[in-house]
Amino acid sequence: MPSFQLGERLRGWRERRALSQMALALQAEVSTRHLSFVETGRAQPGRELILRLAEELEIPLRERNVLLAAAGFAPVFEQRPFEHPSFDPVRAIIDVTLARHRPFPAFVIDRHWNVVRSNGGVPAMYEGIDASLLQAPTNVVRLMLHPLGMAPRVQRLAAWRSHFVVQMRRQFDLTGDPGLGALLREALAWPGGMAPLDESTGGPAMTLDIDTSIGRLSFISAITVFGSPVDVTLQEIALEVMHPADAFTERVVRAAAKEREARSDCQGKAAGNARK
The missing domain is CATH 1.10.260.40 (lambda repressor-like DNA-binding domains)
Incomplete structure (x- = not known):
């Protein structure tokens, strides 16, 4: 240049x-x-x-x-893969956070909203999603807003669509990343309309309310980024954890997790007996 x-x-x-x-x-x-x-x-x-x-x-x-x-100078900021040994302390923090947050959803996303790591919480949220959207790299924007994803089951979809569009535009303005620009254009082409964030939940933050096979679940998200990054990869990842926004969600998610664990134990014992 x-x-x-x-x-x-x-x-x-x-x-x-x-x-x-x-x-x-x-x-x-x-x-x-x-x-x-x-x-x-x-x-x-x-x-x-x-x-x-x-x-x-x-x-x-x-x-x-x-x-x-x-300008002819060597790059200053390294860009190591997330699985690089130098990320061991970071991955340890993330893995502990993901594990402790079960059975509720938590995941790490990169600059293009692709899932880098997940704790697999609340599988019922992803039931009925087209298989193509679940292939790696799984993209949070597509999962949430694509008509073959969670969109038909998300309450106040237009408001959530506006929220994602605003976030992606802000990120694109800050970074100029062409990948983000392409994702934004893709999201704008999907149906769903646009609407301002509403206050219908009566709480301090907008909740994600989604219909699932175990009932209508309600979550509030919290996003964490790492301070003072000097590695490109670390600057571009974020950790999102979803907390139950009501007692019903807390109760049924924990109950469903216990039921899955019991089934898994039974299947494990049956497989062990079959090998004897």
């Missing part, structure tokens, strides 16, 4: 953040003149300046590596 293209890319991020050259120059402690020269390709920025500008512009780590490489 020549200097001019590098400068154009930096200018694009500045405009995406709605910052003037003067405002960014003040934040990054660089002269407006020099920043102008960088953006027009008349000046080649050093490694430190690229990282400082990227920090002020909140550019994702993945894109910071691209900018550094374009």
Whole structure:
């Protein structure tokens, strides 16, 4: 990427953040003149300046590596697979959280809303979903909003569709990720309408209410991200846990889990007796 293209890319991020050259120059402690020269390709920025500008512009780590490489510098932020040994402490935290949250759903998603890890909670939520949507990588947006997914059983679907669309647009604005843009366009093509988030549940947060074979279940979600990431993969994952929003959901989900466990124990004993 020549200097001019590098400068154009930096200018694009500045405009995406709605910052003037003067405002960014003040934040990054660089002269407006020099920043102008960088953006027009008349000046080649050093490694430190690229990282400082990227920090002020909140550019994702993945894109910071691209900018550094374009300027002839080695990437600073590693991008290791989630199963890499260096992620052992992170995976341990995640696995403990997933296990402790059973029998309620919890999962890890990546930047494209694909499920990276799951605790398999509440299988009844996924009954009747088309098999194609359950193939890896399973995508949360498709599971929730696709007409062959959970959508027909989700209450206030239009409000939830609006919620997902707003979230994806915000992420796309922040990252410029073409994969997110493609997923957003795909979601907008599905039926379901759009509606503002309503307050019909009477609670402080909108609940996910979905009809299942064990009854209408209601959940409130909490999302966790890891602070101060220096690895691309870690920056791009989030942990979502779904908590029961009412006593009925708490009761029937726990009862269904106990029933599955009892059936599994019986099947295990039967298989053991058959081998004797």
